[in-house]
Amino acid sequence: MSVPGIVLLTANALGVAHRIRDALGGAELFGYAPRVEAVDVTFSDVEMQLAELFEGGRPIIGICAAGILIRKLAPLLDDKRSEPPVIAVAEDGSSIVPLLGGHHGANEMARRIAAALGGHAAVTTAGDLRFGIGIDEPPSGWRLGNPEMAKRIMAGLLAGEPVRLEIDAARDDADWLKRLPFDARGQLAIRATIKTEAPRGDTLLVHPATLVLGIGCDRGAPPEEAIALARQTLSAAGLSPNSVACVASIALKAGEPAVHAVAASLGVPARFFPAERLEAETPRLANPSDVVFKETGCHGVAEGAALAGVGEAGRLLAPKRKTGRVTCAIAEAPRLVDPMQLGRGRGRLAIVGIGPGSTESRTAGAEAALREADEVVGYGLYLDLVAPLIAGKTRHDFPLGEETERVRKALDLAAEGKHVALVSSGDAGIYAMGALVFELIETGANPDWERIEVRGLPGVSAMQAAASLAGAPLGHDFCAISLSDLLTPWDVIERRLKAAAAGDFVVALYNPVSQRRRDQLVKAKAFLLEGRPGSVPVVLARNLGREGETVTVTTLEALTPDQVDMLTVVLIGSSQSRAIARPDGGQWVYTPRGYAAKRGADIPDAPPLIRKEGAAQ
Structure with missing residues (x-):
């Protein structure tokens, strides 16, 4: 829930x-x-x-x-x-x-x-009051085959009509049904079965989730082929899809769409076992294969996974069936199967951008991903910003400078089958953790990382937040450049700055200065002055979305390193960007797209930047 x-x-x-x-x-x-x-x-x-x-x-x-x-x-x-x-x-x-x-x-x-x-x-609710249960919503592990009959059966029970109970096998996990006042003479009935049966007008079918459906497949096998085989295997054995507790396979196939498509079609989770666990089932396999062993490290994937799922007391009901690229088998446990106790699920890694820091700037998707995660990884300050959303979850805090260690930890946790949120400020795909995740997946030589489910949740980037507070400086073509040369050689950064100047782009500068880097902002300013006047507006936005947030406006000519730090994003206008007076004495900054020319209107000269001594503008 x-x-x-x-x-x-x-x-x-x-x-x-x-x-x-x-x-x-x-x-x-x-x-x-x-x-x-x-x-x-x-x-x-x-x-x-x-x-x-x-x-x-x-x-x-x-x-x-x-x-x-x-x-x-x-x-x-x-x-x-x-x-x-x-x-x-x-x-x-x-x-x-x-x-x-x-x-x-x-x-x-x-x-x-x-x-x-x-x-x-x-x-x-009448059923709860009289009998302590509601048969239209059975306990976990039980599903209705024809839910439209539930109301009729409960109405009969409440009216005192005789209702009989039919169970197709001796079971000790149907105690919830035994609370009801059954009468063997009843015309109405509740039937508990794993079998597929045609609905009858006097019988409610309830199915215990005691089946595990094992799936094996080639890499990239078509999902529709796997779904069709699963349905055919159930049908041939006369088994109800409602009694399938989970779909099981070998860990090697945790990333295969075909396996997950079968699970989704049945509305159950997919669970995965290591090869050595499936190999332990070899004595119980109906169709062991040396060929499969050479490929996977076990003598049977579909049968082995099904049997591993139902445990030692379970039995193989439907031996392996196969198509060109998929195999399927079904086993039955003597009691209800709890899928969450079997093997492990496919790990999920959500790369979450939380925006600049304020609640208002987070997307609903990012918040949902944080709530759904089992474990959360990130820079400690960023995790503190979302503390209410991750209360009670396992936190893995890392300091600045340990970005690679951060991502490795998140990938390792997800590879264990956990649901992990990797938290970045702003947008995780912009100068943040997103690219590093995929870089490590590509170069890390860890097959388990390749099988996890990865999704990115966008956040409001620093340049977007700064632009929205300042007006609309990114209203026309723009680019973003980081001035940090820790990971990018300065000569590469220089080429990009010169290209931005030649193209007259609005430029968002990330990582503009640090304690040891004081001259790179000066160099960037010199390059940009070659392509635009010194009077173009510059927005300096610091501590966005957090206590102490400031947004000031200056000019390119007046920009100095003393005005910024690593918590500041710098938006430098193009030659067309304009600063106009605000009623409160500050300025709005915007970059027009050409609508005035389309209307045939003239834009008056922009007023000079207004400054108030000692005031943030």
Whole structure:
């Protein structure tokens, strides 16, 4: 389940909110900005914030009147099977009312909250009240074959009609069903089975997740071929796809799209075992192969993975079937299979740009990636900036200068099957960790790194943030150049500066000076003065998105190294960039694209830069 969002409309609710978060083992606090501080996220539009949480599938716990949640969320209600839990909690914690998603976890969550607060969980779903369960949302590990029958069966049980229970094998993991008052004489029935059966008008089919479907494939095998074979193997054995707990394969195939496509088509996770674990299953294989052993280090991938997944007490139900490039087998465990306890999943590395530092500049995607991560890697200051989003997660803090070590750690963790967020300020793909990730994957000679899932989450770059605060200096063609020669020879930087000057680009300078580099900004200024007047505006933006943020405007002619440091991004205008007076005495800077000429209008001469002694402009 996603991380719950606790929504507070008044500061009086903070105490209750913290007790709820402790009871649930973690949640994010959302506070109404005009009234609430000291929360993870503030908002000014109640309806918009609730909609964002609801549509993102996140459980909502509103410490407010139930009517507020009902009115705000009513337009979004559509399919109860896909709606997240929504719970209203009285400000004093006395009443906890699950409004939506009772069988999606809201009822159980309400009971946990009530126990922590000493309040009353006002559960109203009939099945929960009478029998303690709701058969339309069975426990984890059980799935409905024909969910449309659940309402009819529960209505019959509540009305006292006889309902019989049919189980196609002796099982000791169906205790939840045995709470119901079954009667062998009933016309209505609940049937627990791993088999595929045609739906009947009087029977609810429930399927235990006791099957593991093993997949082997060539590199680059077509996903559609793998999906078709998996479906054919299940059908030939008469087994229900609803009873598949997971798709399993060898770790060597953790990055193969075909394996993940099969898992996605069945709505289950993919899990992977090392070759030596699959080789241990050789005595139980129906079709061991020396050829496969030479290629993979085990005598059978599909059968071996299926058997490894169901354990020593499991059995092979469907021996290996194959097509040109894919193999498939199915095994059954005597009890429900918990996929998260098998092998390991495919590791994920999210390269997350968090923007300059303020909450407002982070994207929703970046925040979601941080919430979803198991472990977080980054420069300690950057991790501190997102501390509320990564509370309770394992942090790996690194100092400045250890960028390679940072990325190696993130890749190693992901290769272990973990979900990792590698955090950069600004945009991770602009002078940050993104390029180094792919460089190490290419040159690191570690096959495990090549198999992880990598995705980039864009952030607001320093030059974008600076430009937005100053006006629109990047309104026409621009380029970005780093003046640091730690990784790039200065002669290369010089060529780029000269090209930027010749092209009359607006230039964003990163890493403009450091304690040991004081003359490179002077050289850059000299190159750029060859192609534009000294009066062009220059924006100096420091500590963006953080305490002490300043944005000042000067000219290229007046620019000196003493005005900047490594926390400053410098935006140098082109010959067309202009500075115009602001009502507060400062200046806006913008670079026109030519709309005035298109309109046939004349632009007046820009006013001189206005300076106030001792004031940031």
